Amino acid sequence: MERVYNFSAGPSVLPLPVLEEAQRELMNANGSGMSVMEMSHRSSLFKDIIAEAEELLRDLMDIPDNYKVLFLQGGASTQFAMVPLNLMSKNKKADYVNTGVWAKKAISEAKRYGTVNVVASSEDQTFNYIPDLDESTFSEDADYFHITINNTIYGTRYTRLPDTGHVPLVTDASSGILSEVYPVSKFGLIYAGAQKNIGPAGLTIAIIREDLIGNAMEFTPTMMDYKTHADNNSMYNTPPTFAIYMAMLVFRWLKKLGGVPEIEKYNIEKAKLLYDFLDNSDLFRGTAAPKDRSLMNVPFVLPTEELNKKFISEAQKAGLVNLAGHRSVGGMRASIYNAMPIEGVKALVSFMEKFELENK
Numbered sequence: 001m002e003r004v005y006n007f008s009a010g011p012s013v014l015p016l017p018v019l020e021e022a023q024r025e026l027m028n029a030n031g032s033g034m035s036v037m038e039m040s041h042r043s044s045l046f047k048d049i050i051a052e053a054e055e056l057l058r059d060l061m062d063i064p065d066n067y068k069v070l071f072l073q074g075g076a077s078t079q080f081a082m083v084p085l086n087l088m089s090k091n092k093k094a095d096y097v098n099t100g101v102w103a104k105k106a107i108s109e110a111k112r113y114g115t116v117n118v119v120a121s122s123e124d125q126t127f128n129y130i131p132d133l134d135e136s137t138f139s140e141d142a143d144y145f146h147i148t149i150n151n152t153i154y155g156t157r158y159t160r161l162p163d164t165g166h167v168p169l170v171t172d173a174s175s176g177i178l179s180e181v182y183p184v185s186k187f188g189l190i191y192a193g194a195q196k197n198i199g200p201a202g203l204t205i206a207i208i209r210e211d212l213i214g215n216a217m218e219f220t221p222t223m224m225d226y227k228t229h230a231d232n233n234s235m236y237n238t239p240p241t242f243a244i245y246m247a248m249l250v251f252r253w254l255k256k257l258g259g260v261p262e263i264e265k266y267n268i269e270k271a272k273l274l275y276d277f278l279d280n281s282d283l284f285r286g287t288a289a290p291k292d293r294s295l296m297n298v299p300f301v302l303p304t305e306e307l308n309k310k311f312i313s314e315a316q317k318a319g320l321v322n323l324a325g326h327r328s329v330g331g332m333r334a335s336i337y338n339a340m341p342i343e344g345v346k347a348l349v350s351f352m353e354k355f356e357l358e359n360k
């Protein structure tokens with residue numbers, strides 16, 4: 001079996017031991033004589049799976065007891081609406097930072113439900129940096145403050161969280177969750193689609209402080225009210241059972257590796273290999289501001305569009321796949337999520353060195 005190094009931004013690479021375990025259990029999970037896909041979500045076997053997934057995530061992220069962990073569907077994009085529907089209910093006002101396409105989508109969705117104050121934006125430079133935040137521009141009476149902690153398309157990340165005082169900090173952590181230590185208690189709500197750093201598409205995780213649950217706008221659909229899912233342990237309706245099982249296996253794998261502090265060190269080492277190469281190259285150029293560089297998504301360009309195309313196509317032939325940048329920015333992007341082994345990054349850097357020599 002020939003596996004490639006898959007640098008896709010999402011859905012993305014999964015740990016090989018996890019895929020192997022899922023394969024072993026595919027026909028007969030835990031002696032049940034059936035696949036997890038075929039099991040009732042009300043069965044005791046599945047209840048054990050979702051309970052273990054939650055317990056492992058609580059352990060990995062050190063989630064305080066006054067936070068609920070919800071297993072949802074609809075992707076981060078559904079959270080763009082659920083967040084305002086549930087949280088924008090007191091003063092109908094929220095602060096947002098515009099750091100890219102995903103932040104913009106979150107902003108335009110929130111505008112349907114109340115007043116949005118965009119406190120800062122990095123649109124002037126194609127979102128290649130995280131803007132400085134001036135606390136005096138924050139709204140005192142905002143119902144929450146929203147950031148996108150890792151910007152998947154531009155390869156930027158917050159290395160310092162804004163001090164929002166009593167205003168709950170909400171983050172879209174789709175591409176950053178579990179890649180480095182997040183101080184959960186500094187947030188009111190963390191949400192993430194699973195398909196970047198957790199498991200297959202179809203599962204969305206929300207980690208929400210309990211006092212933020214139960215205040216949804218009156219017309220909020222039942223399925224979009226956090227309270228519905230919190231009151232029913234994410235079992236109000238059929239949850240994405242197989243995706244939750246896969247996430248549980250990924251959490252086990254991560255715990256065995258030493259948890260988030262260990263993977264953070266590994267991610268820093270992996271990212272450094274690429275950034276050091278880019279900083280010293282005469283041909284390749286990293287596009288994100290060095291102070292705000294992501295550990296997970298590394299965008300870069302060559303001097304011409306023709307060379308970009310050539311690089312992507314030759315890399316593909318060498319088993320380094322999905323290196324094209326997001327369709328809105330072009331160029332290249334290497335997504336090096338938790339499951340990307342350092343060997344993959346080394347193979348990419350060697351390939352780039354060779355490409356540079358041949359194309360100078």
Ligand SMILES: *Cc1c(COP(=O)(O)O)cnc(C)c1O
Binds near residue numbers: 151173194
């Ligand atoms: C991928 C991504 C999204 C979109 O997620 P869906 O699950 O497809 O809705 C939103 N925000 C960020 C930061 C992402 O990386």
